[in-house]
């Protein structure tokens with residue numbers, strides 16, 4: 001089955017019940033540390049109003065809410081099943097007064113411009129139909145002086161380490177998904193979306209074109225995953 005980006009909400013709803021588990025298995029449990037480091041470096045202010053786009057099962061929203069108990073986080077996703085998993089997790093942690101979940105498309109957000117202190121997107125940008133428009137949308141949601149933070153995989157480089165990483169993405173990821181009872185097609189899509197994604201310089205360029213400044217980048221896991229930070 002070939003997956004196109006225009007029916008992704010169904011694809012993500014299909015994998016939602018085991019999405020967290022497979023993230024932990026496929027990343028050798030590193031995903032938790034990546035998220036913690038990503039948010040620790042973001043410098044969230046007291047009483048910040050945060051928008052977490054493509055929130056999925058809300059790990060980033062939860063990490064923000066745990067760090068600053070006065071912040072308000074709005075987690076947006078277009079997959080009902082992902083939001084259900086997120087809701088259950090948020091309720092278990094007693095964070096329902098701090099995190100609000102909204103079902104919406106990134107390109108049709110129910111907020112006015114210049115509203116948030118921080119806009120985050122983790123492992124979501126590469127799923128958007130138009131990366132530049134997504135970035136412009138993020139910048140548009142921010143108050144002046146607010147921050148955009150992005151966590152994403154990078155495509156494999158053309159060297160020995162890159163070939164190992166490419167093999168892992170193309171062969172191991174769908175196989176592990178299959179062994180764990182997940183959808184091989186969905187995980188093939190997730191792997192191919194990494195291979196087809198932008199390199200760090202291109203992401204920074206895209207951020208600049210969206211009007212963001214003071215750009216910085218933090219490599220994680222030898223650059224397999226990178227965190228990007230920018231200000232409006």
Ligand SMILES: C[S@@+](CC[C@H](N)C(=O)[O-])C[C@H]1O[C@@H](n2cnc3c(N)ncnc32)[C@H](O)[C@@H]1O
Pocket residue numbers: 008009012013053054055056057058059060076077078079082104105106107121122123124127128129
């Ligand atoms: C790979 S998951 C990432 C989830 C989470 N942020 C994380 O760090 O694990 C991508 C999420 O983006 C959502 N998504 C993709 N495109 C979207 C769009 N245009 N609007 C809203 N949500 C979208 C999917 O439903 C899915 O939950």
